[in-house]
Amino acid sequence: MLKLLLVDDEYIVLKGLEIVLRDQKEVSLEIRTAIDAVDAYEKAEGWTPDVIIADINMPEIDGLTMLERLSVTIPLCRFIIVSGYEENEYLKRALKLHVDDYLLKPVDKLYLIRRLKQIDEEKQARIKNTLMKCRLMLFRGHFFHDSEFSGQETEEFLYLPYFSLFVAGLSPSGAREAKSRLAGYFEQIFVFSQNNWSIFLLNYSVKLQTEDIRVILAHVLDGNISGIADTKQNGEKQAFLEQIAFHYQNALCDMLLSILPVSEAAKARAAERIAAHTLASAVRVITFELSAAAYVNEIYAAAEAPEDNFLMVFTETLSAYIMIADINLPAASIQKLYQTHVKAVVNERTLAAFLEKSQNLGNDLLTPAEQEAYSSKVDAARAYIAEHYQEDIALEQVAEFVSVNPSYLSYIFKKETGITFLQYLTNVRMQKACQLMTADPGLSLEEIAIRCGYHSASYFHKIFRGKFGVSPRQWLQNPGNSPLLLD
Template identity: 25%
Template sequence: MWRVLIIDDDFQVLEGMKKSIPWQKLEAQWVGEAMDGVEGLQKIRETDPDIIITDIYMPIMNGLEMIEQLKREEIPGEVIILSGYSDFQYARQALRLQVNDYLSKPVTLDELHDVLEKVIKGLEAKELKKLEQEEVRQRLMMYEPFVQKEWLKSVITGTLDKTVPREGMGLPESSHWIEHSHLVMGIELTSTDRISNLTVSDWSLFRFAFANIIREILAEDWPKSEFIELHSHHATIVFHIEPHSSDEALTRICRIGERITECIDKYLKLKIRTGLGSVKANWQELSDSTDEAFLDLLQQLLISGQGEPSFVPWEKQSAFRPIKFYQELAAAIVISKEEATIEIIDGYIQQLRQLPDINSVYLQYLCKELWTILAYSLYSAGIVLDELFPDIDLIKEIEQIHTVEELRPWLQDKIHVIASSRHWNENSKHKEAVDFMIHYAHDHYAEEINLEDLSKQLYLSRNYLNRIFKKAIGETFTNYLIRTRMEKAKALLIERKYMIYEIAERVGYKNVAYFSSLFKKYYGMNPSEVGKK
């Protein structure tokens, strides 16, 4: 309802307007009246009306003086002047004060109705615009963490437009990016039977547990850092380093890498390897440090006896940017774009052609790496790569690849088979929405979460959201949220820092008995039994 306040020193005018205005038809309501400008100001401050109908000539303070005071105080409200004086000076001053309309007494009911209707339509248009702006603001806030993550990915993988100004970063703690040197640690998750046997929903939980462990270690050992998950089985850490402390920093960073490796093995039974790039003075050079980190990983693999000691001439490594290729390829796979995927492959093949000394050891390693990237990328969209190639003898195929020209058709053929699968388009179409739901569950598990709220944020129906989530992950969002809470509760119980009722609240349950029953259902034991021998 639109709130209307009337100010006039004629009591009969006040009563007449209150009775004659079609309030219900206009969806408006009378909220008060006053008989002079001073009283009018007080009533306006008290009632906050949307529309003010006021006379000009009144005792103590006239209508124009009152309007001027409203402007000074920046009090909102549309003003309609209703006056028995049609003096040009009054009209000109009213125009300067940007009143909505100026009517001369006597005014007919039709005139008053038309003016009020026009003003209300204007208010409705303003309100709609305000709601649209708020909706945009809320969506920007909702996606801000994702924008930041994508910015970080583009910086470390070399896909960022180098012309973007520093002030365009939009990141918290941006002084770390400007005033410090930087170093990238590359992290590679080693493929094992344990991982290959996971369901899609279990893999999502492992992925978040993996990230949480690393973030907790960094919070303790090197707060000025960023953990960035890349597509597939790769991740990176950007360490922001105080100037003139590189040697000491490298020693500490190596220890952090060892601690991360040990903790991932201990708590998740997953194997990872880490590699380091060199220190860069400028954040815009970070992609070079990333390339060095992943080349370090490859060299470690070869030195361990799984290949020849050299596969890419070190003097030509500046043209060799595998991590950028991996990132672009995985992103194209996820969004189901066959043409874009082939274009990315062709671009990288052209890069490889510029390295005449590249040998079959690296090409075969690259094939295995690309197969792993395809597997992980499709896995996150609910597709099992091996099911698309049930009869493949991967090792035998890879052993037949000795040149760059043999690599291209092999890889293109695999992409075509994937793209021809109906599962690819169906499951990848709504991956962004599913990813948002997964992240939201892990970020807000302690709060009350329901699909109705998520559907409003994603502009998709509740039932449709539930359907695409179940199709991609293998279980309903509700069940996934419960499992996420149970995993977190178990981790908190193992720490032995909190009482059971405190843990229940921390994972979103106010009813301790209900929490305990759910926990027993998932783990076959009561919360109090966790950690006991």
């Protein structure tokens, strides 16, 4: 919806234009009116119109002077001038203001409607782009990388002063139903869904505390568990969007901590530590990029309250699985899982043992049908590698092809094949190199490297020696050598 402020000191003209624009169906408008510049200043404050249509000739403060002042306080606003005069001085001042249009009276109503529709489409395209960036940060492996948002993006996207984020165990259809119920409480709601989980970004005009939002969610979500990131306000908009994935992780941890059978003080300490630590290490553990022992060492090294270490690791690990594997457990199952292990973990060694065991958690919680579906994803990834190994390919590219989160593809790939994605890609390329050298011993190292996906012969030589312990030529001279065998 486009927010439009009409400014004209002639009441009949003002109301006539308002009626025409309210009756049209081409563009959705929220219209407010002002009878002079002072009135316009008051109406624009706190409401932030997208477009102002103003008459030039008004008493005390003319339309162009008014727009000059408003362009400072609401720089993202678009201006359309209406005048009964085509004077050069007016035109020059309008050009300096970068007005979108200069219309002569009587105004061509159809042209004005088309112009407003064009401005609205441009705005919606920018919002759609912002939504895409947010979604990439939330679901495409960009969890721990900030993304830049311009001031215009931020203001157009979150145009109301207060905002918050919460996560709930809802499917896309369940999220749509929840959004319709939440619409009575919050003016603007964005939903990002994938399979079992949905993230809600709320933007609203009345200041609410986190506990107020909890009460609303308890009423609306019909018993579905949810977690909330701290509520924010105007000055924090840009930083909030740029770190939306961190707010997502905080909401996940808040959700888990809210249902665990521990004291409120312990929950508060764990939440504070997790916010500072982030889930980056937990994600690296479950995708086999970091050892359980190294992760536990991190936790113990920073612990001010060692008795909370299991609570922190449990919360971080399960939250990471939700982010990566999209698992969804009932609250009772989460509580039982916690109570089953909490008494057995008494020191650093037993915590590392728990963590190593939990690396199978993602697979253990999948139904047979889900396991089969994800096995097919790995098969599709292997087929993609076999077809594209000569190209520059990365985990993110293959994950997009098979429609899963990159971090989760890394996890299930290791579970299915016993090696990492990069190790498997290297094995494929080495096998192809051996086949090429065997079929045509006269090929140069440069030609072999290029045909196997490497940009330089020296780097190919280094990888080959690391894999086989000998150089490519030495390998070729030994008839007893054979290429790597892949399933």
